[in-house]
Amino acid sequence: MSAEYLRLGVNIDHVATVRNARGGVYPDPIRAAKIAEQAGADGITAHLREDRRHITDADIDGLMAALSVPLNFEMAATDEMQKIALRHKPHAVCIVPEKREERTTEGGLEVAREENRLAHFIAPLREVGCRVSIFIAADMKQIEAAHRIGAQVIELHTGAYCDAHAEGDFATRDRELETLREMSAFAHSLGLEVHAGHGLTYDTVQPVAAFPEVVELNIGHFLIGEAIFRGLTPAIAEMRRLMDEARA
Ligand SMILES: CC(=O)[C@@H](O)[C@H](O)COP(=O)(O)O
Numbered sequence: 001m002s003a004e005y006l007r008l009g010v011n012i013d014h015v016a017t018v019r020n021a022r023g024g025v026y027p028d029p030i031r032a033a034k035i036a037e038q039a040g041a042d043g044i045t046a047h048l049r050e051d052r053r054h055i056t057d058a059d060i061d062g063l064m065a066a067l068s069v070p071l072n073f074e075m076a077a078t079d080e081m082q083k084i085a086l087r088h089k090p091h092a093v094c095i096v097p098e099k100r101e102e103r104t105t106e107g108g109l110e111v112a113r114e115e116n117r118l119a120h121f122i123a124p125l126r127e128v129g130c131r132v133s134i135f136i137a138a139d140m141k142q143i144e145a146a147h148r149i150g151a152q153v154i155e156l157h158t159g160a161y162c163d164a165h166a167e168g169d170f171a172t173r174d175r176e177l178e179t180l181r182e183m184s185a186f187a188h189s190l191g192l193e194v195h196a197g198h199g200l201t202y203d204t205v206q207p208v209a210a211f212p213e214v215v216e217l218n219i220g221h222f223l224i225g226e227a228i229f230r231g232l233t234p235a236i237a238e239m240r241r242l243m244d245e246a247r248a
């Protein structure tokens with residue numbers, strides 16, 4: 001199978017985290033998104049959490065008005081978020097699991113147990129033209145359920161793979177990577193578009209970028225951190241270079 005172009009979605013949530021540490025307007029996530037666009041991001045990802053700990057409603061308004069590349073709007077499957085998505089009609093809506101007490105997104109959405117509710121939840125989003133993506137663990141049951149409810153895209157959670165790498169547990173890392181590889185191929189065989197993301201860094205991106213079925217990576221926290229040291233444009237350029245090298 002020849003690999004399609006691999007898109008890079010830059011997640012700007014944690015620019016807003018830094019801004020919100022002090023209140024006020026600096027640093028501005030919209031400015032970061034525009035710089036990311038100019039640096040070659042193929043899309044921008046932003047997660048409007050129920051507790052608004054980073055991205056705010058005004059940020060989503062600003063992104064919708066300012067972006068020339070597609071917005072991937074991450075949200076929980078709640079009525080409040082559905083209304084916001086239906087008002088903005090972003091290019092893509094990625095449904096993610098969310099817990100107020102978590103530090104970051106823990107695991108993937110439980111689709112199999114909530115199939116009926118989620119099928120009804122995503123139908124109006126599809127009707128207004130949003131591409132619906134489901135953020136899930138690399139688990140066959142969840143992928144099959146995502147397919148059955150009518151999602152066009154799945155995004156595989158790469159957090160367990162990245163965490164194992166960071167902890168130096170290479171046996172677990174390699175096992176997680178193998179599962180991601182098998183599940184990317186499985187999802188693709190069902191006709192789903194396959195994305196991946198969460199926790200990816202320069203050290204972990206290439207093995208995932210090499211999966212031919214994966215057509216988009218969403219990367220944020222590491223890039224925003226790296227931007228402190230080398231600037232956002234070079235940080236993104238290096239990620240792009242590594243992705244292209246892995247794909248060649
Ligand atoms: C779903 C997901 O992976 C993202 O939303 C991302 O990790 C940034 O948001 P949090 O760090 O708040 O989970």
Ligand SMILES: NCC(=O)COP(=O)(O)O
Binds near residue numbers: 221222
């Ligand atoms: N969906 C994953 C994402 O948008 C970026 O996650 P992270 O790189 O901030 O962990």
